[in-house]
Amino acid sequence: MAGTGSRLIDRRSALKGGLAAGVAMPFIARSGFAQGAGTVRIWTFMSAEGQSPREKVFKTLIDEFEAKNKVKVVVEPQPFQELETKFVAAVAQKRAPDLVWLRDTFLSLVVDRKGLADLNEVLTPDFKRDALPDMFEVFTQKSVFDGKRVSLPIWPSPAQIIFYRKDTLREIGLDAPPLAWETFTDAAAKLTKGDRIGFGLPTSDNSVSAFINIMSGFGPEIFDKTTGRLNLTGPQAIETANVVRALVAKGAVSKTLLNAMGDDIQDQFAAGRFAMAQAFAPRFQQYQKIAAGYDPKELAVSAWPSFGGRPPAVLLGPYWTVGLAATSQNKEAAAAFLESLYTPAASMRWAKDAGLIPDRRSVMKDPWFEKPEAAVTRNFYELLSGKGAFVFPQRVPDITKIFSVLNTSLQEIIGTDEKVEVILARAKTTLNW
Amino acid sequence: MNQGMRLTGRAALLAASALASVVVLGPIIWALSTSLKSDNHIFAVPPRLIPDEPTLMHFQRLVAEGVQWSFLNSAFYTVVSVAFAVAVGGTAGYALVRYPVPAKRALLVLFMGVMSIPSYALLLPTQVIFVRLGIFDTRLALPILYAAHVIPFAVWMTRAHFATVPRELEQAALVDGYSRFEAVWKVIIPGARPALIAAAAFGFLYAWNDYITATTMVESPDLRTLPVALIFFQGFHGRDWGALMAGVVIATLPPIVLFLVYRRYLIGGFSEGSVKG
Amino acid sequence: MVSVPASGTTPFTRSIEDAARAGRRVGTTLVGPAVLVVIAVNILPAFFGFYSSLRKIFFFGDEGFAGLDNFRSLFADPLTWEAIGRSLIFTFGALALAVPLALLAALAVRELGARGRILLTILLVPWAMSPIVVALLWKWILLPSPGGLFASILATFGMPPANLLSNPTWAMPTVIAVAVWRTFAFAAIILTAGLGQIPKDLYKAAAVDGLTAMERFSRITVPLLAPSILIVLSMLTISYFNEVQVIIGLTSGGPIHSTTTLAYQLYLTGFVELDQGRGNAIAVVMFLINLVLIVGYVQLLGNKKGGEG
Structure with missing residues (x-):
């Protein structure tokens, strides 16, 4: 991997920065240089003033923690796509926060730049004994690099999954989408009717690739064990491309949505333009909230269809993890706050008030999860526990490029008649794989 | 016959002007309309221009999430950078006309040349330099960058203006017993008002409307600008079109108001800067 | 605002050489701050960017000198x-649309x-808006679902919703149109001023000579407006060539590039992609x-100026 032995741009910056900051003090409202001992700074995409259910739970947990400990928790929200970038830059320039939300796919890059502390050294024995084994192993394992635990997964989620409208599937006599691609494409085709399109795929996000999600139907072996790469010219990639071509040929996927971000798919789903769509699982409640073209009660979730009788696929990721900055001057307090997000009571709150899947699996035994309003959470929980669930490898090379390159390929597969082998070979060349 | 043709010509002209106005203003009115609709009305089919049950919920949400502070930040950065840029740039513009400055041509080329550097291409190196100087993520970062962007423009514009003011006017003031300072204060600056206001307005629009510089040079939420704060409503849960359009309305009002108040100078200043430049 | 020499004497009361020297000193003092700021904030980072383009930098990790590899x-x-x-x-397409409109x-x-004047004021409103805000606004208007404004307008003419931003043929013209929507009126100001400079007598004389409107336009307006048109062209060319926010906001470079x-x-x-060495090479x-x-x-x-004496 690229990072070993690499020199970070700004090693001496903190010193010089500190000097200059002294001169410019009156103008500095607040910045990374003012880390008080009793303050924990957090970078996340949530805001402490935020109005979404998740942000409200977060605020409650912060308030409780502050009341119990003499520590101030300062939340500095950042745009969610920029968290990892800004964090790495900040670590290099010695102005990083104590805790940071990171996507799992970026962990190796941040680890290589020595951005994250080893949580094994700061987590309490109680937490290691009780909490860690109670979390989803597939996630906790991924955060361990060379014996160092560099982050804790938060809000386990199936990430990119299929949302569908039960009302539309009833029209063709089904309860749920078929879970094998051969039958799925036909069903999706039948769901296309009038203005409505059977299946919606995002094709232009920087961190989402529908191509990889479809390919995940071949199971974890799509990623090469040693290199972490996808075999883009192998039979599985070609079969994946052929499925997309079939979806287009049968009218299940529209050529008019060649350049759709997940947000676009969401907007159009709200307007009733899709029967099924690839969606970001944590947005389930949001999809219900903005539903205008259909009854929100009809919204449901499904795993991805698979190839060759394999178990239905759930590619877990990108998902959120929380890391402790290597540069943190306040590791104890930061770790204490981090632990407070994973108590059974906190897990219950994330689940009950914000509709998230509890980090602590034992919480699922709570009778509340039997209630109808918890049906979706149960559903997600089953997807996570299913046989076809797996994560991106720890190190996927060129993770910052792979999504945009494969989205271009997907656009070409959907929008042109070029041979899929040629399209995929070009992607391989672009990535230099 | 001729008279009739002129009348139809005039009618066609008015119709075309009206159509152009609709194309220009329509989108902005649509944003206003969306910002006043509740979530489940926003995607309603067919869309309605006048909201059924207008609501201020999106504006309230902006306030609940503290967007007004970002608004004030934007205002602060804008005012500071514009004042600085117009003062420094105007002075330079004046000196370039009135004094035998060494390497004048080279300086003019420099000012013209930097206007062509895509400022966002400089963001990566600028960030590193700012961190070293300790001004990254402070209240100084954006005013400095905005001012530096506006100064060449202010120079260019005021230079063009001063070139048209006869030197004799100032000399007359001096002969009348004014000190050089008084001459500047009482004769030159008032005379240069259109050019100064035009430069200031350009600076205002640039600083107020910037997004890319602000998102790379400032990280603390309490230093954030309005366009950056808005982008958060296109965030983790998808686009909140109601809040986004409320933000569009709020972000667009100040420049439009300013523009309407100063349009005479703006239009005059720009045309002067170009025609006589 | 302006620093004044302490003596209070003025250049033209002295001997010529003294005056020239003093003038240069004052001039340099007055121009100095602007030059310093511009060099510090624009030129230094530019050099640093050029230096970075010769290195292999990925995700803030500088992996050493790369020579011209990035460029190669x-x-x-x-x-x-x-x-x-x-x-x-994009640049010349936008010019071809913006300049005639202006x-x-x-x-x-x-x-x-x-x-x-009222018309000009109205047309100038979009120019006062932030490019990123304009992109958001048009994304919302072009929403290709039945609830979208553009789609509804098409529907009233009996047309299906068109997804311009997803169409490899239409995406480019659409982003061009949005960029022009925001900027064309800026060109109109300058051309309005240019038109104002043309003496009205010329048109009267031409009318007396029996020239048609078309002839008046091509023989008087166009040649006399040429300097203004050139200025408009130069300013807009630079602005369009560097335009990025509209594309980020509307199409993310797609579909299919x-x-x-x-x-x-x-x-x-x-x-x-955070390939910062290569990114800096593109900037160069x-x-x-x-x-x-x-x-x-x-x-x-x-x-042009020389030619017209």
């Missing part, structure tokens, strides 16, 4: 040349007299192209 791989990549081509299409607007403003201009390629490489290439365009226009302007 950049020019070996067919996508770079396509991006340059699309930058030119000219029409300026003529209309002149014809309408007092009402013309159809709106990936060089400016967007820079954004993608440097800020999304862009700067050079900008320079060529500017020098070209300055030459043209110079010739």
